[in-house]
Amino acid sequence: MSYTMKFELKSQFQIESARFLPKLPSEHPCSRMHGHSFILIFTFHGHLNPETGWVQDYHEISDILKPLLNQLDHHVLNEVPGLTNPTSEMLALWLFERAQKVLPDLVRVTVKETPTTECSFPI
Ligand SMILES: [Zn+2]
Numbered sequence: 001m002s003y004t005m006k007f008e009l010k011s012q013f014q015i016e017s018a019r020f021l022p023k024l025p026s027e028h029p030c031s032r033m034h035g036h037s038f039i040l041i042f043t044f045h046g047h048l049n050p051e052t053g054w055v056q057d058y059h060e061i062s063d064i065l066k067p068l069l070n071q072l073d074h075h076v077l078n079e080v081p082g083l084t085n086p087t088s089e090m091l092a093l094w095l096f097e098r099a100q101k102v103l104p105d106l107v108r109v110t111v112k113e114t115p116t117t118e119c120s121f122p123i
Contacts, residue, residue: 015073039112092121
């Protein structure tokens with residue numbers, strides 16, 4: 001059996017956060033303080049470890065990401081350093097830049113701010 005092809009793993013988390021988008025006109029609903037139950041999906045590409053039979057331990061991924069997610073969960077995103085304009089795009093970028101340093105197999109972060117909208121970085 002060949003292990004040259006990669007697998008794709010996804011780990012999903014939910015955080016509750018408040019935000020407002022300061023660059024929008026005051027009549028836009030997102031310019032006011034409001035909350036989201038953000039779904040965050042972290043996608044990894046990696047090779048199978050023939051010893052363990054997996055690419056990476058999901059529990060390990062959770063443990064590594066926890067300190068990062070704790071900075072966002074039940075916080076006002078605008079008050080988090082680097083997120084003064086916390087659009088979903090900026091949130092995906094913020095998460096990818098930090099998570100990729102500790103999880104090098106990370107290839108994408110997807111932010112779902114509602115069940116019908118989502119944003120991914122990078123593609
Ligand atoms: Zn919003």
